[in-house]
Amino acid sequence: MEDTRTSPEGVQTPAQTEAADYLRSLLNKNLRVTTTDSRMFWGAFKCTDPESNLVLQHTYEYRHPSMQKQAEGSAAAAAASGATATPGSSVAQTFKMDMTSRYLGLVVVPGEHIVKIELEEFASQMKRGPQYRSPTEL
Amino acid sequence: MTMAEDEGTTMSNEFLGLSINNPNLFYTDEPPPPPPMVSSEGIIATDITRKFAAAAATLAPGELVKDGHFTLFESVGALEIMDPKMDSGCLAPGESLDEEYDVARHLLPSEVLGIIDQLLSLEMAWHLGYPLSQTLLTNVYIEAILMPAPATIDEADFIRNRNDGAPRDPMFAVLRAYCLGLLKSCWYVCERIKFEHYYEEEDFVTNTYHRSLLDNIDRDLIRDELMAARSILHNIRRTISEEMAQALGFRLELRTAFLRAIELSELRSNPESLSLPWSQMKAVWEPINKSHHLGSPVPKAFSTKIQRKLASTMPPRPIVHLSFEETYEHFRKLFIDGIDVLKVLNYSDSQSLLNFVLTFQAQKPQPLVYIRTLLQTFLFKDMIILGHLSIRYVIDDDLAIVVLPCSRLLDPSNDDIEVPYDPRYAMAHQMELFRQRAAQSYLDIFRAFCQNRCRVRRTLYHAIQDWETVQMDAMAIDRLLQVQLEEKPIFYQPSLFVSEEVAPEPAYSLPLSSWALLYKLRLMEWIVQLGFELETYQPDELAGMYWYLGHLAKTRGQLVERIKAFTMHRRANHRLPLTPAMEAQYERSLAYLRVTMLDAVATWEFSRVLSCMYTVLLRLKLIVPPPRPYSTDALRYEIRMKPFLSITLPELPTIEAFTQGTTQPECSTASLIECASNAIGGARKSFDVLGKLSEQDAFAVDTHERWLRGTKNCFKSIIAASIAISNLSDGTKGGVEGGEGLQVVVPKPDKGYHEWWIVPKITQKR
CATH class of the missing domain: 2.30.30.100 (SH3 type barrels.)
Known part of the structure; x- marks a missing residue:
């Protein structure tokens, strides 16, 4: 591609037209x-x-969410799943936040x-x- | 007969054009489009970063690619992202979006008091027209109560997920109850204002930024919380000191009373019982003010950061700071006005009602917009005037007072006639047509005066056009009715303000069109008078504007004289002897015509005085017009008189007549001064008589005190004017060239005794 700018006469190159x-x-x-x-x-x-x-x-x-809120969310998720958590699961890493x-x-x-x-x-x-x-x- | 139906809606349209229906750039509260689903099965997002940048880079400098319907003008309103001044979401490096303030931290009683007093100031700032985002919604406790939106009273707390059953910390209970009461009353205030006519950008911001102000939580539950908090205070009064417990208790009492006042105002019934909570607020307000010093401010509990979470296109704005002294004054006025406005519910007669609205709104400072919308509600809600009167009742009352005492036209039994050729059948029909035609225009006068002062004036511009057509339609109905009434013309000879003798001509009474013309004239006078109040005119224009006001007042005087002549004639020519009730009606009407005549004469005379004085000051070059390179007298006259240009009766004076009347070239300066000095005696006498009228005779029942104050202030203005005249007379003894020794100050409207009478201060130079 040679010159992509508008030429001094104001004529647009095909590349310019296509981009626009x-x-x-x-x-x-x-x-x-x-x-x-x-x-x-x-x-x-x-x-x-x-x-x-x-x-x-x-x-x-x-x-x-801010780091603080993420940490809180993570803790909450861990706590919630704590009761039913099966050993070895890593719930804390996979919780979802909006x-x-x-x-x-x-x-x-x-x-x-x-x-x-x-x-x-x-x-x-x-x-x-x-x-x-x-x-x-x- | 032409009933210009479409014309009748002119002024209502003006009201429809208010900002309630006109979303504004910044404050718009219309719901945004639904938020997008960021992750959705059906939508695929492609990264086009490089492709886009490469394509954009090929554009020539200054070249734009834009949607055809999108204008650069619109883009002026766009928020610039990452610009800290515009983008409320832009964080400083290392800054967190989250509030660092912990709402669960322990609060001292003095801190709770400090927070509550700050909330009082912010609440008042909101009443004064600042948005919630800069006032109450900057408080972290309020934000924590409102977000996420609580569904139940228990969720409405800044500490969520409490252990059920565990008692709240007493200080939290007090602050929470206060905030709940505050938010609920704000919701009611906002709803009331939204329901009536007001101006969003000028009066009040109803935007709640998609925060629900506890609208779904029952008022009674909140009242229970307030009561509970008060009993908690009672229990701990020994621990936190009696004084502190009382101070906090008064603040809770204020909230309870405010909610109660709002609840009662929906009733529109007996003003005495309605005013109880207002009196209560007024009573606790003094001790609240006196205990303000017990509080310790908690500035950290207020933050503009919260604005970042509000649905708003506003750049971040500072918290509005209102001093507690100002807060005190405004609230005090609010409570007084709250009590006063209820008196409107005591209907005595239509003219007293009008005087109530006029004098109530003329107060300086004008009552807050909440009170003004409350007044509108009392007046118009559900098309029932003051909660118990039909529009017809009020209009008929007004017609009976002004033009038709004891008239067959207003006999309600006419409605029962079913025989079409009975004249009473036609009367009932025509009168109903007239009421339908005039009702809106009539009520709009009351509505107009409930707006802010500038808007009152603007709205009256439209109103006079409207009354112009009402008058024409009324004329047509008058002509039909005079046939039904078999009215005989009388030879009427006007005498008032008439320079040469006019031969008496046979004339009909034309009551309905006279009534309409009288209102139109009053509206026109009010426009000019509000022009003085609002500093619309330059000092060098005052001579002309007072001349025009005098012209209007004189026309009104002549009209009242005519109405009176026909009323007297009808009274003297009754077929049957008058019953005492009928006599009383005639007396009432004549009393009204008398007070109106006095007012017209006083206005005319005093206007003449001031017009002459200002003319002299212009001649002596003691008032010098500012340079106006692009203006001419004719152009200025046209622009000033624009609202009156399309009015046919009274016709706008030609510029020649106006110039002649204002400059009075044939009069010497000395005779102008003499003329002013003579006219002032007449004006003084009229205002003096007005000031001595009883509230019934002044048609100012339940508003007499305010009405009298206005009249007394006019009287004081006259005294000031006579002093000015004598100084002017002394200073010009040396002839036309005199006046060098004089100093003239044209005071601002609020610096004189009455806003409508701008009396120049004339003193000897030292």
């Missing part, structure tokens, strides 16, 4: 965006720019704080039709 098409195809789809502080934001993709700053609508924030969530609405996630972007799709829809492939995968 790809981003457009994601619009209004639900993304899960993980930030550097390991929170996750779930919302509908509305807008982005060259720095990958993301605007998400109807966003929920998800946060892993991520705490809250509704935030419209948010901007700056590109610099993003560590992961995931696209949510229905399994049923993924099977149908050819999947889009980005220029880098071609």
